[in-house]
Amino acid sequence: MSQIVSVQRHLLATQSNHPDATGDLTALLWDLTLAFKLINAEVNKAGLVNLYGLDGDRNASGDDVTKLDRFSQDTIFRMMDHGGHLCCMASEEEREIIRIPAEYPKGKYVLSYDPLDGSSNIDANVSVGTIFAIHHRVTPEGTDGTEADVLQPGSALVAAGYVVYGSSTMLVLSTGDRVDGFTLDPSVGEFLLSHPNIRIPSRGAIYSVNEGNENFWDANTRRYVQWVKSGGPGAYKARYIGSMIADVHRTLLYGGIFLYPRTFRKDPANGECKLRLLYEAGPMGWIVERAGGIASTGERPIVDLVPTHLHERCPVAIGSPDDVAEYLAFYRGER
Numbered sequence: 559m560s561q562i563v564s565v566q567r568h569l570l571a572t573q574s575n576h577p578d579a580t581g582d583l584t585a586l587l588w589d590l591t592l593a594f595k596l597i598n599a600e601v602n603k604a605g606l607v608n609l610y611g612l613d614g615d616r617n618a619s620g621d622d623v624t625k626l627d628r629f630s631q632d633t634i635f636r637m638m639d640h641g642g643h644l645c646c647m648a649s650e651e652e653r654e655i656i657r658i659p660a661e662y663p664k665g666k667y668v669l670s671y672d673p674l675d676g677s678s679n680i681d682a683n684v685s686v687g688t689i690f691a692i693h694h695r696v697t698p699e700g701t702d703g704t705e706a707d708v709l710q711p712g713s714a715l716v717a718a719g720y721v722v723y724g725s726s727t728m729l730v731l732s733t734g735d736r737v738d739g740f741t742l743d744p745s746v747g748e749f750l751l752s753h754p755n756i757r758i759p760s761r762g763a764i765y766s767v768n769e770g771n772e773n774f775w776d777a778n779t780r781r782y783v784q785w786v787k788s789g790g791p792g793a794y795k796a797r798y799i800g801s802m803i804a805d806v807h808r809t810l811l812y813g814g815i816f817l818y819p820r821t822f823r824k825d826p827a828n829g830e831c832k833l834r835l836l837y838e839a840g841p842m843g844w845i846v847e848r849a850g851g852i853a854s855t856g857e858r859p860i861v862d863l864v865p866t867h868l869h870e871r872c873p874v875a876i877g878s879p880d881d882v883a884e885y886l887a888f889y890r891g892e893r
């Protein structure tokens with residue numbers, strides 16, 4: 559009979575593998591899991607307390623902010639601002655970095671997060687989630703964090719993860735060595751280890767892309783998708799939820815490929831990208847790589863990109879190594 563392991567116990571066991579660990583990261587992650595439980599409770603009853611709908615704001619990326627975005631943003635801030643683990647934060651919902659209030663100590667980590675990814679779908683009860691990324695600060699200890707602490711590549715991540723608020727609520731987390739999944743048992747309010755050491759299948763018969771953009775992709779991406787649809791790699795299914803966290807979570811567990819390539823709709827010369835590097839592509843790409851997958855912009859690994867501003871976007875090809883390698887061969891004109 560399998561052991562019952564809470565995320566807290568798992569984090570303590572992981573910490574014991576690092577003799578120089580101070581417990582700071584463990585405590586930071588514990589605080590985050592409580593924020594996730596609070597957000598989960600609201601997401602699960604949003605329709606009952608009129609939390610659906612927009613709150614009238616627009617975020618730095620120009621997206622309409624839903625009431626649940628605002629609630630999730632505020633919950634994470636109020637949970638994380640006083641623990642002494644962070645020097646600053648950055649959120650997809652905030653134009654500038656989020657400072658730690660003067661009365662609280664400044665810690666050695668920096669947290670970047672998308673408080674509620676996929677929230678444009680929330681009123682239709684589509685799975686949404688929270689994505690988080692943790693780096694060591696690069697500015698002097700004890701001082702206020704700056705953008706320099708936030709603008710770091712995925713390759714420098716210390717930990718990252720996401721929570722899918724779906725048919726069940728699942729936390730997927732990595733502190734570097736492996737990827738583990740914890741399912742929330744709502745009857746006791748604990749995240750319990752349900753998917754130890756997640757490894758992405760080498761191939762999966764699912765491709766996931768918004769085909770409504772097909773006429774605005776580059777020619778090689780169009781060729782790849784047509785090749786898949788004509789049975790090139792075998793009989794593949796199309797699955798696209800429109801919530802990156804749900805599409806990538808399915809890809810991580812079932813295999814296959816998730817694509818959000820550059821589109822040439824608004825700017826035919828340079829194109830435009832949809833997914834945010836700091837809050838979506840970077841952490842999700844880092845996690846998939848830790849599980850044995852590939853996460854590429856088409857030109858280079860996503861985790862190699864050094865962000866130049868807080869709301870930078872990038873093209874995304876994430877998934878099983880065989881599937882993403884085939885896409886990259888088409889994208890680069892090698893097939």
Ligand code: P6P
Nearest residue numbers: 675676677678768800801802803
């Ligand atoms: P489209 C949600 O708004 C999001 O940022 C990602 O979660 C999702 O993958 C993408 O946008 C969906 O974009 O253009 O297909 O609606």
